[in-house]
Amino acid sequence: xRALDLDFMIGLVPILLGYLPLTLFMxxxxxxxxxxxxxxxxxxxxxxxxxxxxxxxxxxxxxxGTPLLVQLFLFYYGLPxxxxxxxxxxxxxxxxxxxTLHFSAYMAESIRAAIVGVDRSQWEAGEAxxxxxxxxxxxxxxxxxxxxxxxxxxxxxIDMIKSTSLAFTLGVTEMMGATxxxxxxxxxxxxxxIVVAVIYWIIVEALSFVQRRIEVSLNKAFTR
Amino acid sequence: xxxxxxxxxxxxxxxxxDGIDLSIAEGDRVVVIGPSGTxxxxxLRCINFLDRPEAGVIRVGDLEVDAGRATRAxxxxxxxxxxxxxxxxxxxxxxxxxxxxxxxxxxxxxxPRAEAEARADAILAETGLTEKADSYPAALxxxxxxxxxxxxxMALEADLMLFDEPTSALxxxxxxxVLDLMRRVAERRQTMLIVTHEMQFAREIADRxxxxxxxxxxxxxxxxxxxxxxxxxxxRAFLRRVTG
Ligand SMILES: Nc1ncnc2c1ncn2[C@@H]1O[C@H](COP(=O)(O)OP(=O)(O)OP(=O)(O)O)[C@@H](O)[C@H]1O
Ligand SMILES: [Mg+2]
Numbered sequence: 001x002r003a004l005d006l007d008f009m010i011g012l013v014p015i016l017l018g019y020l021p022l023t024l025f026m027x028x029x030x031x032x033x034x035x036x037x038x039x040x041x042x043x044x045x046x047x048x049x050x051x052x053x054x055x056x057x058x059x060x061x062x063x064x065g066t067p068l069l070v071q072l073f074l075f076y077y078g079l080p081x082x083x084x085x086x087x088x089x090x091x092x093x094x095x096x097x098x099x100t101l102h103f104s105a106y107m108a109e110s111i112r113a114a115i116v117g118v119d120r121s122q123w124e125a126g127e128a129x130x131x132x133x134x135x136x137x138x139x140x141x142x143x144x145x146x147x148x149x150x151x152x153x154x155x156x157x158i159d160m161i162k163s164t165s166l167a168f169t170l171g172v173t174e175m176m177g178a179t180x181x182x183x184x185x186x187x188x189x190x191x192x193x194i195v196v197a198v199i200y201w202i203i204v205e206a207l208s209f210v211q212r213r214i215e216v217s218l219n220k221a222f223t224r
Numbered sequence: 225x226x227x228x229x230x231x232x233x234x235x236x237x238x239x240x241x242d243g244i245d246l247s248i249a250e251g252d253r254v255v256v257i258g259p260s261g262t263x264x265x266x267x268l269r270c271i272n273f274l275d276r277p278e279a280g281v282i283r284v285g286d287l288e289v290d291a292g293r294a295t296r297a298x299x300x301x302x303x304x305x306x307x308x309x310x311x312x313x314x315x316x317x318x319x320x321x322x323x324x325x326x327x328x329x330x331x332x333x334x335x336p337r338a339e340a341e342a343r344a345d346a347i348l349a350e351t352g353l354t355e356k357a358d359s360y361p362a363a364l365x366x367x368x369x370x371x372x373x374x375x376x377x378m379a380l381e382a383d384l385m386l387f388d389e390p391t392s393a394l395x396x397x398x399x400x401x402v403l404d405l406m407r408r409v410a411e412r413r414q415t416m417l418i419v420t421h422e423m424q425f426a427r428e429i430a431d432r433x434x435x436x437x438x439x440x441x442x443x444x445x446x447x448x449x450x451x452x453x454x455x456x457x458x459x460r461a462f463l464r465r466v467t468g
């Protein structure tokens with residue numbers, strides 16, 4: 001076994017960190033969009049609107065049932081061939097859309113489970129005082145469901161950050177893409193991928209720390 | 225003025241309310257008694273459409289609804305003219321005691337927040353819960369939760385307050401304080417329809433007692449008549465059983 005090229009590794013860190021904002025940007029935008037979409041899908045699944053429910057079920061099943069990489073390729077390389085107006089789509093846009101759709105399906109299921117888990121008495125109390133369905137959902141049910149779903153949703157966010165690395169297969173130079181380039185030009189693959197792995201690892205550990213803090217404060221919520 | 229005409233509710237093949245006719249004058253306090261599974265809860269829950277009746281006419285105040293063809297707006301109308309006190313309290317778990325009271329005042333009645341909060345504070349003082357204003361339900365005893373539940377209902381100033389066995393889920397030590405609060409509500413001549421197994425309490429505050437069995441009103445009258453001189457043998461048998 002040869003010695004590691006430490007100078008290369010140390011030099012690589014600032015280069016890769018320069019791409020961190022793009023990674024976080026893709027993950028953050030996709031997270032917000034996936035949360036909103038996931039909430040809407042979950043509310044539909046709870047309300048079971050005829051016909052629409054069928055499509056929502058199909059949507060969730062498809063995006064949970066196929067690999068993210070396949071979905072990304074389908075959006076970026078496949079769709080523009082049949083829908084020419086999508087030709088201008090950039091890799092970053094395609095990645096954000098792909099991550100959003102993929103994770104919204106997972107989030108919809110966790111949010112739905114959390115909504116269904118809210119005690120029936122909470123619905124009845126809201127109905128009895130004359131709240132509309134939307135008021136009841138927004139002010140009573142979702143806040144309680146959010147508390148249950150939050151740890152799982154943070155898990156999806158962590159998963160999403162890691163999944164942004166797939167954007168490099170769409171020609172996006174984000175952290176993974178940059179690593180690939182640097183590794184190829186120096187022909188130091190082991191060093192390069194170890195560095196990028198550690199960077200992802202540290203980000204995820206930092207988020208896990210935040211997650212534990214959120215969980216503690218959520219467990220305390222509503223008990224004072 | 226509350227009037228139910230031919231109120232009918234079925235769960236599948238099981239007819240739980242079999243054409244209930246009932247009128248309650250403004251300010252009257254009516255207690256419903258009867259064996260388990262007779263439809264007492266269902267009667268209350270049909271008045272505000274927590275359960276949807278199949279047929280009948282429900283009149284609360286100025287609103288008359290044909291139950292079989294009630295629109296969403298009519299259902300909301302009935303709910304906004306009534307208040308409900310649940311056996312299991314059913315406080316909003318994500319709201320403090322004060323917020324439980326202000327919630328509907330702000331979101332449903334569209335009152336200004338300051339007014340709603342002033343009203344909540346007055347009610348909390350009256351129910352002896354001022355210190356618990358900022359506590360969440362999970363941090364309250366059963367008795368305290370039910371007092372908030374009654375306070376939430378009082379705040380609505382509804383035409384009709386419905387109570388479904390408000391003390392049945394309570395540890396015996398908290399029953400007294402909840403009944404005391406209900407007495408105070410009754411003293412204001414709030415129109416009340418109460419399902420309870422507290423016979424002594426019923427005798428004390430009721431203008432009228434209704435005995436239900438098998439989804440029908442078997443007998444009704446002033447408490448003295450029902451408790452001491454019931455005409456129907458089923459009423460007498462039930463009272464013998466519960467008063468021992
Ligand atoms: N959601 C429901 N689905 C099916 N049947 C129901 C439902 N709710 C009530 N029932 C049935 O309706 C009948 C009346 O129930 P209800 O709860 O109104 O009785 P109750 O007089 O309040 O009894 P209790 O004194 O035990 O509270 C019972 O036979 C019950 O099993
Ligand atoms: Mg009952």
